[in-house]
Amino acid sequence: MEGSQRAKPMKNGTPGNYVVGGVRFARPFRLRRLGHIGLFTRDMPASLRFYHELLGFQISDVLDFAANPDAPDTVKRLNQTEGYFMRHGTDHHSFVLFPQQVFEAMGRARDGVSINQMTWQVGSLKEVVDAWSWLEAQGIERSRTGRDVPGSNWHAYCFDPDGRVLELYYGIEQIGWDGRSKPRNLYEERFTEPPSLPRISEGTEIAEAQARAVDLSSGLRGEDPLPARYDVGGILLPRPFKITCLGPIRLFVEDMGANLRYYRDLFGFMETETVTWRGHTCHFLRINSDHHAIALYPMAMRAELGLSAETNAFSIGLKVNDYQQLKDAIAFLEERGVTIRKLPPELSPGMDYTAFALDPDGHAIQLYYYMEQVGWDGRPRPADQRRPIDNDAWPDILDALSDTFQGETFLGPLG
Numbered sequence: 001m002e003g004s005q006r007a008k009p010m011k012n013g014t015p016g017n018y019v020v021g022g023v024r025f026a027r028p029f030r031l032r033r034l035g036h037i038g039l040f041t042r043d044m045p046a047s048l049r050f051y052h053e054l055l056g057f058q059i060s061d062v063l064d065f066a067a068n069p070d071a072p073d074t075v076k077r078l079n080q081t082e083g084y085f086m087r088h089g090t091d092h093h094s095f096v097l098f099p100q101q102v103f104e105a106m107g108r109a110r111d112g113v114s115i116n117q118m119t120w121q122v123g124s125l126k127e128v129v130d131a132w133s134w135l136e137a138q139g140i141e142r143s144r145t146g147r148d149v150p151g152s153n154w155h156a157y158c159f160d161p162d163g164r165v166l167e168l169y170y171g172i173e174q175i176g177w178d179g180r181s182k183p184r185n186l187y188e189e190r191f192t193e194p195p196s197l198p199r200i201s202e203g204t205e206i207a208e209a210q211a212r213a214v215d216l217s218s219g220l221r222g223e224d225p226l227p228a229r230y231d232v233g234g235i236l237l238p239r240p241f242k243i244t245c246l247g248p249i250r251l252f253v254e255d256m257g258a259n260l261r262y263y264r265d266l267f268g269f270m271e272t273e274t275v276t277w278r279g280h281t282c283h284f285l286r287i288n289s290d291h292h293a294i295a296l297y298p299m300a301m302r303a304e305l306g307l308s309a310e311t312n313a314f315s316i317g318l319k320v321n322d323y324q325q326l327k328d329a330i331a332f333l334e335e336r337g338v339t340i341r342k343l344p345p346e347l348s349p350g351m352d353y354t355a356f357a358l359d360p361d362g363h364a365i366q367l368y369y370y371m372e373q374v375g376w377d378g379r380p381r382p383a384d385q386r387r388p389i390d391n392d393a394w395p396d397i398l399d400a401l402s403d404t405f406q407g408e409t410f411l412g413p414l415g
């Protein structure tokens with residue numbers, strides 16, 4: 001049967017054997033939001049033009065893999081060995097670009113995997129530490145734990161059934177009014193093991209660095225490569241839009257059962273809705289009030305949709321501030337030679353009008369302005385009560401829905 005099915009509403013939460021912040025849960029952490037995402041690229045200059053210049057991610061730090069004293073000669077011989085940490089808001093990085101060739105030279109690339117990391121915020125350092133031992137107990141393939149430099153976030157990395165990296169983190173560095181990241185000499189200690197708890201706070205770390213006379217204003221301040229000439233909601237910005245939110249992530253999966261067990265049953269993503277499209281069943285899972293944070297699609301759909309055979313990622317979502325900005329962003333990108341695709345709207349339930357911009361490696365970047373909000377009982381809006389989408393004739397102006405401009409709100413000025 002074709003169509004959309006709402007998942008069964010939850011009667012209660014999912015109490016279990018772990019106490020998280022005084023509340024019983026089925027696992028020793030609770031995912032709160034998508035914090036950042038990393039992609040591999042084979043063409044760093046073209047990708048920087050796409051993500052930094054055209055989409056407006058600011059560079060917060062650059063990491064040269066060849067500068068690591070332990071880097072193998074195969075890496076040191078490469079032309080392009082730098083990775084870029086970029087941000088759209090105050091998190092030190094929300095989007096990371098790493099050179100594919102470097103990871104191949106290090107023997108850390110996996111076939112068909114172009115997502116370098118999908119990174120989810122939890123509520124405390126204790127949740128990260130407890131997750132690390134929980135991952136092992138669940139038999140999940142772990143990668144590494146400790147603290148990221150740059151970015152300062154404490155993390156636990158592991159792999160999903162198709163070889164993509166998941167990261168759980170706490171406490172990513174915040175970049176404020178002066179636009180500067182932390183100076184590198186602020187990090188004196190490297191962590192590659194779970195820390196013993198309790199740790200000193202970041203505030204104490206900064207005070208100790210000041211006492212050591214570290215110049216706290218010596219961190220990188222990224223510059224925007226374009227002049228500010230667009231009136232965006234009354235502010236002059238370099239582009240006619242502003243990315244204000246990250247996600248959702250769409251994945252093509254080889255084994256739907258294994259991925260549902262992993263994301264839903266192990267990590268606690270909640271199933272909001274399933275959609276059957278041309279006989280393929282697609283699953284939409286949330287972690288907070290957005291209709292979905294991750295969507296899983298059978299791998300066979302990749303060719304049917306005409307998407308890149310190089311990656312098992314379907315798309316990465318990037319939200320702009322409003323519908324006007326969405327239309328302006330599409331025109332801005334098309335004028336600069338970016339391919340825009342409109343895909344069947346039933347594959348993005350609860351997202352109203354969206355479009356996909358193809359990056360230089362063929363990743364589909366889903367631009368959107370609206371995400372249906374799901375409340376305590378887990379019920380999405382019935383599919384037949386959603387606004388019909390006419391991808392051949394986008395309206396000039398839309399009527400507001402009950403949850404338009406709701407959900408995660410962008411903090412601070414747009415530029």
Ligand SMILES: [Fe+2]
Binds near residue numbers: 036117119148167
């Ligand atoms: Fe990360």
